[in-house]
Amino acid sequence: MSAKPIAAEALLFDLDGTLVDTLPDLAEAAARTSSDLGLPMSSLLEIRRWVGDGIAELVRRFMAANGRTDPAEVAAALERFKAHYAEVNGMASRPYEGVPETLAELSCRGLVMGCVTNKDWKFTLPLLEALDLAPFFDVVVAGDTLPVKKPDPAMVLHACEHLNRPSERALLVGDSAIDAQAGQGAGVAVALVTYGYGDPESLRRLPASVFLDRFPELLNYLA
Numbered sequence: 001m002s003a004k005p006i007a008a009e010a011l012l013f014d015l016d017g018t019l020v021d022t023l024p025d026l027a028e029a030a031a032r033t034s035s036d037l038g039l040p041m042s043s044l045l046e047i048r049r050w051v052g053d054g055i056a057e058l059v060r061r062f063m064a065a066n067g068r069t070d071p072a073e074v075a076a077a078l079e080r081f082k083a084h085y086a087e088v089n090g091m092a093s094r095p096y097e098g099v100p101e102t103l104a105e106l107s108c109r110g111l112v113m114g115c116v117t118n119k120d121w122k123f124t125l126p127l128l129e130a131l132d133l134a135p136f137f138d139v140v141v142a143g144d145t146l147p148v149k150k151p152d153p154a155m156v157l158h159a160c161e162h163l164n165r166p167s168e169r170a171l172l173v174g175d176s177a178i179d180a181q182a183g184q185g186a187g188v189a190v191a192l193v194t195y196g197y198g199d200p201e202s203l204r205r206l207p208a209s210v211f212l213d214r215f216p217e218l219l220n221y222l223a
């Protein structure tokens with residue numbers, strides 16, 4: 001437990017690796033793309049490392065790992081990946097343990113909440129809806145809502161503005177260095193979950209108010 005409870009009125013949540021384990025569907029889309037392109041299957045561990053900077057970056061890394069860097073080839077692979085992901089998005093992705101219950105409790109406590117993800121809007125909203133998480137959020141800032149993505153703090157500031165809360169009264173919960181950087185840049189408190197796609201040891205070296213091994217632990221740290 002942190003010595004000092006976090007006095008937040010607005011809670012902002014990263015999506016992939018924080019609220020939802022999206023790896024199974026991303027891996028399925030990657031497998032189908034590999035098959036289309038005649039490439040070897042990537043391992044779950046590799047794909048896990050590629051998540052967090054948005055799907056274009058995931059596909060760029062996937063292609064680079066296969067020695068393919070030609071921009072036209074990468075762009076074509078991205079289109080294929082997106083088409084496959086649109087088909088499987090939400091099928092095997094599941095909220096992490098305790099996420100719906102904890103969001104419900106936070107909502108009862110009167111906190112306003114937002115989702116701030118680098119995933120494109122067209123994949124974000126269907127996923128939140130498929131998993132019954134959409135009603136918890138007063139604002140969703142997706143990877144293509146603004147011209148910039150996390151780690152740029154603009155997405156976090158945009159969410160605070162929509163929720164009508166100053167950044168000093170907000171907390172961002174994420175699973176990566178990108179989230180920590182975006183939160184710090186925006187002047188919000190940061191909580192990092194250690195069960196997501198970031199390497200737990202590296203995460204623990206980042207400046208964060210708290211580290212959560214399980215999502216429901218968040219309840220213990222709020223004032």
Ligand SMILES: O=C(O)COP(=O)(O)O
Pocket residue numbers: 014015016017051052053054055058116117118119120150
């Ligand atoms: O990489 C993505 O597409 C989304 O990642 P995020 O929800 O962790 O920001």
Ligand SMILES: [Mg+2]
Pocket residue numbers: 014015016017018052174175176196197
């Ligand atoms: Mg994430």
